[in-house]
Ligand SMILES: Nc1c(NC[C@H](O)[C@H](O)[C@H](O)CO)[nH]c(=O)[nH]c1=O
């Protein structure tokens with residue numbers, strides 16, 4: 001469903017886990033920082049709103065979205081990090097460079113999540129232009145950072161459900 005039809009900051013909040021016990025890393029790409037800072041603020045405030053403790057949230061910056069994968073891995077392989085939220089904005093340029101970045105990061109973050117067994121959230125905007133980015137970083141389509149934070153929370157809830165489930 002396109003963002004035109006689903007606001008990124010509107011989501012169900014039923015049956016959320018106790019967020020206060022979890023520790024989060026937020027990795028932020030510096031490219032298009034006007035957008036990524038808005039994504040970070042959305043993610044950070046969403047985590048706090050649903051119960052995360054400020055001392056349980058660590059932020060790390062990377063130069064560009066391509067580096068989100070390694071930054072995510074460094075955090076995700078730590079025993080004291082429960083989930084990693086990755087934030088970036090890759091705006092289509094004149095060449096195919098954005099395609100290579102986007103595919104590398106999407107696959108890379110998936111690999112990190114599978115390898116570590118931890119939620120590693122793809123909070124990367126891949127807009128055609130600056131306005132589409134702004135629309136999804138607190139604009140008319142909501143904030144991708146909000147969505148990314150809530151995704152991390154829900155995946156931690158599923159993880160708890162899966163590992164506490166016992167057949168009768
Ligand atoms: N053009 C964008 C980039 N480019 C930089 C790459 O992400 C990477 O840092 C570089 O290729 C060196 O490895 N990054 C973004 O996050 N957004 C862009 O629009």
Ligand SMILES: CC(=O)[C@@H](O)COP(=O)(O)O
Pocket residue numbers: 090091092093094095096097098101
């Ligand atoms: C993907 C980007 O916006 C940046 O790497 C510049 O891209 P391009 O050289 O294709 O304009």
